[in-house]
Amino acid sequence: MQILLTIFFFLIGTALASFLNALMYRIDKEYKYPEIYTKPSYCEKCGKQLKWYDLIPILSYIFTKGKCSKCGYKITIYYPLSELILGISLSLFSLYHTQWYMYLILLTLFSLTYFDVLYKAIPKIPTLLFGVLGLIYLTILSIITKELVLNATVSGVLLLFGMCILLLVMYGFKNFKLKDGFEGFGGGDFVILLTLSMFLSTQQFWTMFWVSIFLATLFLLPNLILKKMHMKSSLPLLPFFTLGYIVVVIYGENIFEYVRGILMI
Numbered sequence: 479m480q481i482l483l484t485i486f487f488f489l490i491g492t493a494l495a496s497f498l499n500a501l502m503y504r505i506d507k508e509y510k511y512p513e514i515y516t517k518p519s520y521c522e523k524c525g526k527q528l529k530w531y532d533l534i535p536i537l538s539y540i541f542t543k544g545k546c547s548k549c550g551y552k553i554t555i556y557y558p559l560s561e562l563i564l565g566i567s568l569s570l571f572s573l574y575h576t577q578w579y580m581y582l583i584l585l586t587l588f589s590l591t592y593f594d595v596l597y598k599a600i601p602k603i604p605t606l607l608f609g610v611l612g613l614i615y616l617t618i619l620s621i622i623t624k625e626l627v628l629n630a631t632v633s634g635v636l637l638l639f640g641m642c643i644l645l646l647v648m649y650g651f652k653n654f655k656l657k658d659g660f661e662g663f664g665g666g667d668f669v670i671l672l673t674l675s676m677f678l679s680t681q682q683f684w685t686m687f688w689v690s691i692f693l694a695t696l697f698l699l700p701n702l703i704l705k706k707m708h709m710k711s712s713l714p715l716l717p718f719f720t721l722g723y724i725v726v727v728i729y730g731e732n733i734f735e736y737v738r739g740i741l742m743i
């Protein structure tokens with residue numbers, strides 16, 4: 479039974495990823511309602527209307543070898559990769575009986591990641607709304623428990639403060655601007671990190687942060703060595719925060735135990 483449920487969540491995850499990617503694409507291209515839901519999908523270059531089998535998550539990419547069947551336009555690897563990641567994440571979330579709001583946070587991060595990866599900018603309004611949701615969550619928790627719940631918010635503020643100082647030292651006062659777009663560390667990333675600190679425990683938050691940095695470094699190093707990127711290239715960080723979040727929700731406890739074992743505390 480468990481295996482069936484896991485497969486079910488995997489399929490739901492890939493389908494949701496495909497739906498969210500299409501939705502974000504349409505929001506970005508400023509489709510109007512109801513077109514945003516009703517208009518069929520087209521090839522971006524030649525305008526060929528996509529058939530149902532062109533829309534099957536992951537498999538359609540493999541069958542078409544990542545190209546439009548008419549004009550050969552290359553489809554970004556982001557689509558199948560993100561579908562696979564959301565599929566695996568949701569099936570593992572279900573396996574580890576994750577709380578429902580953790581799924582919502584994941585879907586929000588996933589949707590915002592789309593913009594960060596493809597356009598290197600996180601849209602302002604949804605990012606701020608995410609922040610407001612974090613505040614509402616803390617308020618509700620505080621009302622229920624009758625004491626002020628902050629989760630990792632203090633750590634979040636400290637981290638951002640530390641990062642501001644680091645950026646100031648690195649770039650100086652002149653060039654230091656918090657941009658919502660993406661150049662180095664953008665304002666959007668600050669809001670996302672602060673919001674995550676409202677939802678996560680202190681332990682989860684710091685683990686998420688360092689796992690994200692570790693994964694970003696793993697990605698960056700080979701690219702720097704092979705000279706595909708250079709020190710001034712901008713790297714979208716949100717995908718790594720999202721991956722860090724997934725890892726912590728699923729394996730957080732194991733990581734805490736492991737670190738405790740190493741430090742012998």
Ligand SMILES: [Zn+2]
Pocket residue numbers: 521522523524525526546547548549550551
């Ligand atoms: Zn085409």
